Amino acid sequence: MTRFLLAVVILACVVTAIGVVHARHQHRLLFVELTRLENARDELNIEFGRLQLEQATWAESNRIDQVARERLGMQFPETADIVVIRP
Incomplete structure (x- = not known):
């Protein structure tokens, strides 16, 4: 018995x-996976910051004005071409 x-x-x-x-x-395997995912997250955050900066650059009003004038041939209307409609 003993x-x-x-x-x-x-x-x-x-x-x-x-x-x-x-x-x-x-635990070790999951820690390695966590570290890999954190690194991927950090890389995505950096890329997101770059994209936000690029979007802000492209959306500046002077940039839009420049593109409208150069590529689309747009211009401000002359005073004589402006028609005001009153209700």
Whole structure:
């Protein structure tokens, strides 16, 4: 009976040790994945900042005015061409 109880305790210790090793291994794998995802997030945040800056540059009123004049041939109407409609 004592030997059986000792065998059960030893088996329980081995199973517990294997469980701890497995849990540590999973922890390491998940930590590596977390680090990779954080790096990807940081890269995306940097790219987003660059895109916001580019959007702000392209949306400046003087840039829009320049494109409208050069590419589209647009211009401000002359005073004589302005018609005011009153209700």
